[in-house]
Amino acid sequence: MSKYVYLSRRVEFSASHVYHNPAFTAEENRRVFGKCNNPNGHGHNYTLEVTVKGEVNGDTGFVLDLKDLKDILNSEVMDVFDHRHLNKEVPEFATEIPTTENIAISIWNRVAPNLNSGTQMHRVRVYETPDLFVDYYGEP
């Protein structure tokens, strides 16, 4: 039986975005995305909660050093997303629509490769508002 302990860290970032698919007509974009299609974009205060899992290290008592996770979240998420226009400034959103779903997947892909061996990603949860959030568990 595994002795995983789950560790979560929250950060907040503010960003703007617009939902628009160039393959759709202007009318389709408006119908599918509603207000989120307003041409000059709009913004949110996002809350990100990253949960990692691992066994507790016998020497340190840590799953991982929180400082390391904080550094990863700063370089991979905060520096990239905070106070940015996601469509214009985050490379993957030049082609993908920066929905909360895609933001969660993007954050998973950015954070996961930086974890030490022995620590695994469990979940990325992104709140667009307190009433709307998406969970991604790395599932295909």
Added chain:
Amino acid sequence: MKAYLNRRYMFSASHRLHNDRFTEDANRELYGKCNNPYGHGHNYTLEVCVSGQVDPQTGMVCNLVDLDDCVRRSILERYDHQNLNCMQEFRDRVPTTENLCVLVFEILQRELGKTHLQKAKLERVKLDETMMNSFEYAGGAELRH
């Protein structure tokens, strides 16, 4: 890629926990203040979780406007500002938040299937009765946290 979309809604309703098959004393003993004869109310927070593949065309698991519309029609308009004890579904069922939670799941599962949201799978509903207690139902499945 499979993602889980969670959305919160609020409604307010009153109820009284009382089972006619028990004596007055037994009701009082079991349900305490919740058995007070004229009932009392709560601001319920409903959290709905649906899962599905993120559509590459839209970047979405499902269209939020459609989900909001379905929940509004089938749950919020039904229960908001109602006395649960007076509703047909609670004629033979005590309107605990456990029972309400299961009902909300069953209604939503049925209603989502009737709309073009049918690709989204209802995973779980969570009902907060107060800030201090909440109930979750995943159609009988284990919860994933």
